[in-house]
Amino acid sequence: MTQTVSLSSISIVLVKTSHPGNVGSVARAMKTMGLTDLRLVEPKDPLVCQHEEALALSSGAQDVLGAARVFASLPDALDDVNLSYALSARLRELGPVLQNPVQAAAEGLSRLSEGHGVAFVFGAERTGLSNEELLLCNRQVYIPGNPEYNSLNLAQAVQIVSYALRQQWLNNAENNVEIRYPEKVGGKAAVRATGKAVTDLRDHWVKTMEAVDFINPKKPKKLIERLTRMLARVELEREEVDMLRGFLSDVNRVAEGRLYPHEAERSKNSLDDC
Ligand code: SAH
Numbered sequence: 001m002t003q004t005v006s007l008s009s010i011s012i013v014l015v016k017t018s019h020p021g022n023v024g025s026v027a028r029a030m031k032t033m034g035l036t037d038l039r040l041v042e043p044k045d046p047l048v049c050q051h052e053e054a055l056a057l058s059s060g061a062q063d064v065l066g067a068a069r070v071f072a073s074l075p076d077a078l079d080d081v082n083l084s085y086a087l088s089a090r091l092r093e094l095g096p097v098l099q100n101p102v103q104a105a106a107e108g109l110s111r112l113s114e115g116h117g118v119a120f121v122f123g124a125e126r127t128g129l130s131n132e133e134l135l136l137c138n139r140q141v142y143i144p145g146n147p148e149y150n151s152l153n154l155a156q157a158v159q160i161v162s163y164a165l166r167q168q169w170l171n172n173a174e175n176n177v178e179i180r181y182p183e184k185v186g187g188k189a190a191v192r193a194t195g196k197a198v199t200d201l202r203d204h205w206v207k208t209m210e211a212v213d214f215i216n217p218k219k220p221k222k223l224i225e226r227l228t229r230m231l232a233r234v235e236l237e238r239e240e241v242d243m244l245r246g247f248l249s250d251v252n253r254v255a256e257g258r259l260y261p262h263e264a265e266r267s268k269n270s271l272d273d274c
Contacts, residue, residue, distance in 0.1 A: 005112045007034040007169055011119035012158060013077050013084075015133060018044040018125055024057030024065060025155030026122075031061035033162035034169070038068040039077045039119075046070055074121070074133050082116040083108065086137035087157055088129050089150045096140045101164035104141045109168050120161050125154055193241040198231050201241050201248075208248045211255040 012030055017023055017040065027038060040048065048054055049065050058065040071077035078084055085104050086096065099107070108118045121137055123129035134140060143152060143160055152160070170176050193201075206224055209215045215223055236244075253260070 004174070005109060005169070007165060008036040009112055009118070010035055010108065010165060011037040011039050011077075011081060011117070012162070013039045013041060013074070013119050013121040014043070014154070015041045015074060015121060015129060016043070016124040016127075017048070017154065019154075020045065020048050020051035020054035021057045022125060022154045023048050023051075023068075024054035024059075024061075025153075026158045027054075027058040027061040027064040027068070029155050029159035030162055031064045033159075033166040035162050035165070036064050036067065038064055040068055040070045041074050041077045042072065043070060074136055078119060078121075078136070080117045081119040083111045083118050083139075084137040085118075085120045085139045085141045085161075086129055086134045087120060087122045087141050087143070087161065088134060089142060089145075089152075090128060091140075091142065092131065092134065095134055096137055098140050098142055100144055101141055101161050102168075104139060105161070105164040105168040107139075109165065120158075122154055122157060190237045190239070193236045193238045197238065197241050198236060201236075201245055202228055202231055204245055204248045208251050208255070211252050 012026065012035060014023065014026060023040065023043070030036065030038060045051060049068050054065060055062060085099070085108065088095075091098070104120075108120075112118045120141070121129065121133070123133070141161070143150070143157060145152065202224075205227060206215070206220070209223070210217050215221075258264075
């Protein structure tokens with residue numbers, strides 16, 4: 001899949017939404033995942049985007065809210081859209097092809113990269129999407145939650161879809177460069193320890209356990225195997241190996257009754273003074 005696409009080209013369409021707070025929360029859910037195109041079809045309050053509650057709940061996404069467009073009907077909102085996904089938890093006998101959010105995100109982004117207009121359509125809080133609205137769409141997306149209670153809040157449903165889209169988008173290595181994990185923010189990527197460094201650490205650790213009589217070298221039981229397995233599982237970084245080896249050296253030093261080099265020097269000097 002060629003994915004030099006922008007998530008901001010994907011439209012989120014809310015049909016007949018009644019709670020201003022939900023519209024604000026939707027804007028926030030979208031912006032956190034990189035989506036920006038919000039379309040409102042017949043909102044209960046046509047000025048909902050200026051509503052105090054919508055503004056408050058949109059938080060840092062007031063730009064998305066401010067740029068939202070209002071449409072008189074669903075076909076109007078889908079005028080430039082070639083592939084539309086209707087979000088609904090209600091399964092109908094004669095509904096559109098059914099997908100989950102992950103499948104829909106994969107297909108939607110693929111179509112977007114081919115130049116198609118793609119939209120995800122969400123129903124009103126109380127009534128959801130009507131049969132007619134559902135059938136205007138090409139696919140039905142069902143979020144497979146708890147079968148005993150699977151009716152998500154509108155903004156949370158938008159969040160799940162937006163997240164699925166973003167994960168799919170990030171699968172493309174070119175887009176992935178923008179992820180900033182904490183270790184990258186510091187500007188210093190962690191260096192993993194080599195297998196040899198980890199084996200040397202393990203041997204040092206075993207030697208120390210013997211030095212403090214934690215294990216009997218003649219009968220180590222399963223301890224060494226467990227330790228080896230644990231160290232392999234953790235995927236240690238080079239600095240972590242250095243830190244642990246420094247600690248083990250000190251334990252050994254204390255166990256053998258040796259002093260730190262600078263302490264040894266100091267006590268030698270004080271003996272000289274006598
Ligand atoms: N009471 C409504 C549900 C409204 S929830 C009903 O029975 O249909 C508001 C919107 O969130 C829904 O219209 C739908 O677009 C979306 N949604 C909520 N839960 C969902 C789910 N499990 N799968 C797909 N969409 C869901």
